[in-house]
Amino acid sequence: MQTRFRGLLVPVATPFDEALAPDVEALVAHCEWLLAQGADGLALFGTTSEATSLGLDERLELLEAVVAAGIPATRLMPGTGTCALTDSVRLTAHAVGLGCGGVLMLPPFYYKSVDEAGLADYFAELIERVGDARLRLYLYHIPPVAQVGIPFGLVASLAARYPETLAGLKDSSGDWEHTARLIAEFPQLAIFPGSEVFLLEGLRAGGAGCITATGNVNPGGIQAVYAGWQTERADALQAQASALRRAVQAHPMIPAVKAILARQHGHGGWRRVRPPLVALEAAAEAALLEAVTTAGLEIPG
Amino acid sequence: MQTRFRGLLVPVATPFDEALAPDVEALVAHCEWLLAQGADGLALFGTTSEATSLGLDERLELLEAVVAAGIPATRLMPGTGTCALTDSVRLTAHAVGLGCGGVLMLPPFYYKSVDEAGLADYFAELIERVGDARLRLYLYHIPPVAQVGIPFGLVASLAARYPETLAGLKDSSGDWEHTARLIAEFPQLAIFPGSEVFLLEGLRAGGAGCITATGNVNPGGIQAVYAGWQTERADALQAQASALRRAVQAHPMIPAVKAILARQHGHGGWRRVRPPLVALEAAAEAALLEAVTTAGLEIPG
Numbered sequence: 001m002q003t004r005f006r007g008l009l010v011p012v013a014t015p016f017d018e019a020l021a022p023d024v025e026a027l028v029a030h031c032e033w034l035l036a037q038g039a040d041g042l043a044l045f046g047t048t049s050e051a052t053s054l055g056l057d058e059r060l061e062l063l064e065a066v067v068a069a070g071i072p073a074t075r076l077m078p079g080t081g082t083c084a085l086t087d088s089v090r091l092t093a094h095a096v097g098l099g100c101g102g103v104l105m106l107p108p109f110y111y112k113s114v115d116e117a118g119l120a121d122y123f124a125e126l127i128e129r130v131g132d133a134r135l136r137l138y139l140y141h142i143p144p145v146a147q148v149g150i151p152f153g154l155v156a157s158l159a160a161r162y163p164e165t166l167a168g169l170k171d172s173s174g175d176w177e178h179t180a181r182l183i184a185e186f187p188q189l190a191i192f193p194g195s196e197v198f199l200l201e202g203l204r205a206g207g208a209g210c211i212t213a214t215g216n217v218n219p220g221g222i223q224a225v226y227a228g229w230q231t232e233r234a235d236a237l238q239a240q241a242s243a244l245r246r247a248v249q250a251h252p253m254i255p256a257v258k259a260i261l262a263r264q265h266g267h268g269g270w271r272r273v274r275p276p277l278v279a280l281e282a283a284a285e286a287a288l289l290e291a292v293t294t295a296g297l298e299i300p301g
Numbered sequence: 302m303q304t305r306f307r308g309l310l311v312p313v314a315t316p317f318d319e320a321l322a323p324d325v326e327a328l329v330a331h332c333e334w335l336l337a338q339g340a341d342g343l344a345l346f347g348t349t350s351e352a353t354s355l356g357l358d359e360r361l362e363l364l365e366a367v368v369a370a371g372i373p374a375t376r377l378m379p380g381t382g383t384c385a386l387t388d389s390v391r392l393t394a395h396a397v398g399l400g401c402g403g404v405l406m407l408p409p410f411y412y413k414s415v416d417e418a419g420l421a422d423y424f425a426e427l428i429e430r431v432g433d434a435r436l437r438l439y440l441y442h443i444p445p446v447a448q449v450g451i452p453f454g455l456v457a458s459l460a461a462r463y464p465e466t467l468a469g470l471k472d473s474s475g476d477w478e479h480t481a482r483l484i485a486e487f488p489q490l491a492i493f494p495g496s497e498v499f500l501l502e503g504l505r506a507g508g509a510g511c512i513t514a515t516g517n518v519n520p521g522g523i524q525a526v527y528a529g530w531q532t533e534r535a536d537a538l539q540a541q542a543s544a545l546r547r548a549v550q551a552h553p554m555i556p557a558v559k560a561i562l563a564r565q566h567g568h569g570g571w572r573r574v575r576p577p578l579v580a581l582e583a584a585a586e587a588a589l590l591e592a593v594t595t596a597g598l599e600i601p602g
Contacts, residue, residue: 020386020426052411055387056357085321085575086356107577109411110353112446114577122576125321145413147448148577274386275426276409276419276449 004136004167004190005077005102006208008222010039010215011046013257014054014062016272022054022062026267028069030216033265035075038223039215042071043104045079047145047172048213048254053274056087060094073099077138077211081106085122089129102136102167104211109146116151123158127165135165142172142194149173155186163188170194170211176201183207196222197245200238203229213253214245217260218297240296247291255280256288263289263299305437305468305491306378306403307509309523311340311516312347314558315355315363317573323355323363327568329370331517334566336376339524340516343372344405346380348446348473349514349555354575357388361395374400378439378512382407386423390430403437403468405512410447417452424459428466436466443473443495450474456487464489471495471512477502484508497523498546501539504530514554515546518561519598541597548592556581557589564590564600 012034015026031042044066045051045059054062059078067073080091080103088105095103105126107119127135139158143149150169158166169186171179172194179198183191183205190208193199199210199222215222221244225237248256255273259280262270271279280288293299313335316327332343345367346352346360355363360379368374381392381404389406396404406427408420428436440459442451451470459467470487472480473495480499484492484507491509494500500511500523516523522545526538549557556574560581563571572580581589594600 047411052384053386053409055385055391058385058387083353084356084359085354086359090356108354110348110446111577112448115579118577118579121579125576145411147413275423276412276415278416278419278422 004208005041005138006190007040007226008038008209008215008219009041009043009077009192009211010034010219011043011048011211011213013216013254013261013270014049015267015270016274017269020272020274022058023269024062024065026265026269027062028066028071030261030265031066031071034216034219035071037219039219040209041075041077041101043077043079043211046104046211047142048216048257049079050254050274050277051079053277056091059091063095063098067098074101076100077102077104079104079106079140081108081140083108083110085125088126092126092135093130093132096130096132096135102138104138104140104170106140106142106146107148107150109148112147114148116153119151119154120157123154124161127162133164136167137162137165138168138170138190139166140170140172144172144174152181152185155182155189159186159189168192168208179207180205195245196225197242199225199241200229200234213257214248216257217248217264217292218244221296244292244295244297247295248288250291251280251284251288259285259288260292260297260299266300305509306342306439307491308341308527309339309510309516309520310342310344310378310493310512311335311520312344312349312512312514314517314555314562314571315350316568316571317575318570321573321575323359324570325363325366327566327570328363329367329372331562331566332367332372335517335520336372338520340520341510342376342378342402344378344380344512347405347512348443349517349558350380351555351575351578352380354578357392360392364396364399368399375402377401378403378405380405380407380441382409382441384409384411386426389427393427393436394431394433397431397433397436403439405439405441405471407441407443407447408449408451410449413448415449417454420452420455421458424455425462428463434465437468438463438466439468439491440470441473442470445473445475453482453486456483456490460487460490469493469509480508481506496546497526498543500526500542501530501535514558515549517558518549518565518593519545522597545593545596545598548596549589551592552581552585552589560586560589561593561598561600567601
C-alpha cells in the first residue's frame with residue numbers, strides 16, 4: 001500500500017535550453033541534487049515548474065525522461081491538473097502508470113465562480129476515468145494564481161467518497177488560518193502549506209510538511225526544520241529558513257529561484273523562463289544574491 | 302490576400318454525447334445552421350465553446366472534422382490560445398494549415414499580474430514560431446474570465462511589429478468605453494465587442510461587428526442589426542436583439558445557450574456541459590425559455 005508523502009516536497013523548477021525547450025539533463029541533475037540535499041519528494045510540474053507553460057506532450061515526455069534517468073517514481077508527485085478533464089485524465093493516468101507516489105491536482109481554472117457541485121463532478125469524473133486503485137490525489141489550492149480554489153465542502157465530499165484516493169492537499173493560500181482549519185477538519189489527509197514559513201507551526205498542528213518553491217534553492221535548510229521540529233533548536237531553524245524565504249520572495253518568485261539556481265549549479269541557462277514570465281534584470285539578480293547570502297545561503301563560487 | 306472578418310461571428314457551442322465526448326455530427330449541423338441563418342464567421346473553440354475544457358487532441362480532431370464536413374475554412378476563426386506557448390503554436394499552425402481565415406488568441410492565463418513585456422514576448426515568439434504569412438491573429442481580451450487582459454500597449458506594439466498578421470481584437474470586457482477607445486486608437490484593426498448589445502454603437506464608431514455567445518441562438522436577429530445598421534430601423538432592431546440578450550444572460554451563459562439550442566435543434570443532448578460547468582435545472586430552463594420567447598425568439602415545437 002502506498003505511503004502518504006511527508007516532509008519537504010519541492011515543486012522542481014524546469015530548466016530551458018537556448019530554444020526554450022526543457023533541458024532534460026539539467027532537470028535530472030537538479031532532481032538528484034534535491035534528493036541528495038534532503039528533499040522527501042519532488043512535485044514536478046507545479047506552479048514554480050512553469051508547468052502550465054509546458055505543452056501536453058512536453059509534460060508526458062519529461063516525466064518519462066526523469067523516471068528513465070533513475071529518479072524513483074515513488075518520490076514523485078507531478079502536477080497533472082489542467083483546465084480540460086480529458087487532458088487531466090491523460091496526464092494523471094500516465095503518472096500513475098509510471099508508478100508516481102501521487103499527483104498534485106489543480107482545479108480547472110479557466111471558468112471563474114463555478115459551482116462547488118461542478119468542481120465535485122469534475123474531480124469525481126477524473127478519478128473514475130483514471131480508474132486505478134494506485135492513484136493518490138493531492139488537491140492544489142492556490143487562489144492567488146488559479147483564482148479557482150478548493151472549497152472546504154469539496155474536500156469533505158471527495159474525502160467521504162474516495163477515502164483511499166484522496167490523500168492530501170497543498171494550501172498555497174498564504175493564509176495560516178485557512179491551513180490550520182484544513183489540518184483540524186481533515187486529520188486523515190496530508191496537509192502541506194505552500195511555504196516553509198508555516199512549516200513548524202504546521203507540523204505542531206498536525207500538518208505533513210510543506211511543498212515550497214524555495215525548496216529548490218534551500219532544501220537543506222528546510223529539511224533541517226522538518227528533521228528537527230521536535231528539538232529545542234526548532235524555532236531557530238525555522239527563523240533561519242523563513243529569513244531566506246523572505247529574501248527570495250522580495251522578487252518575482254520563479255525568476256528569482258532560477259537566478260539562484262544558475263549560481264548554485266554553475267549553469268547560466270537556469271535563468272531562462274518561458275514567456276509570459278520574464279527573467280530578473282541584472283541589478284535585481286545582484287540584490288537578490290546579496291540578500292540570500294546575507295540570510296545564510298551558501299553559494300559556491 | 303486574406304480579407305478581414307466583419308459582421309456576426311459566433312463562438313460555436315460544443316455539443317457532447319452521453320460520454321461527454323464532442324458530438325461531431327451535431328456540431329457540424331449547428332455550424333451549417335448558423336451560416337444559413339446569417340452568421341458571417343464561426344469562432345469555434347471560444348469561451349462559449351468550452352474550448353478550455355477540451356483536450357489538445359480533441360481540438361485538433363474536431364477542427365479537422367468540421368473542415369472535412371465542408372464548412373468553409375475561410376469562415377472559421379478558431380480559438381488557439383492556451384497557457385503554454387508550445388501548445389498555442391501547435392493549434393495555431395494547425396488552424397492556419399487548414400486554411401482558417403483567422404485565429405482568436407487568448408493570452409496565457411495561468412500566471413497573473415505578468416509584465417506587459419512578457420506578454421509581448423509570448424505573442425512575438427508565437428507568431429515567429431508559426432512563421433506563416435497566412436496567419437491572421439485576433440487578440441482576445443476577456444478579463445472577467447481569463448483575468449489576464451490585453452493591455453493597449455501590447456496591442457500597439459504587436460500592431461507596429463506585425464502589421465499584416467495582427468488583424469483585430471475581440472473585447473469581452475463588457476466595458477463600452479474600453480471598446481470605443483480600441484476602435485479609436487486602432488482604426489487599422491477589426492475590433493469586435495463581445496456582446497451584441499454594443500453592435501450598433503460599435504458599427505457607428507467604426508467597429509467590425511460582434512463575436513457573441515448569444516449568436517448561437519439568435520443569429521438571424523443579430524445579423525439583422527448588422528445588415529440594417531445604416532437604415533432607419535437600426536435602433537429598433539438593436540433594441541430587439543438586446544432584449545433577447547438580456548433574457549439569456551439572466552442565467553449562466555453557456556448552459557443557458559445550450560438549453561435553448563436543445564429546443565431549437567430538437568436534440569436534448571445539447572444540454573450537456575462538461576464539468577466544472579453545470580447544466581441548468583429544469584425550473585431555470587423553463588423560466589429562460591419563457592423569457593426568450595417573450596423577447597421574440599421563435600422556437601419550433
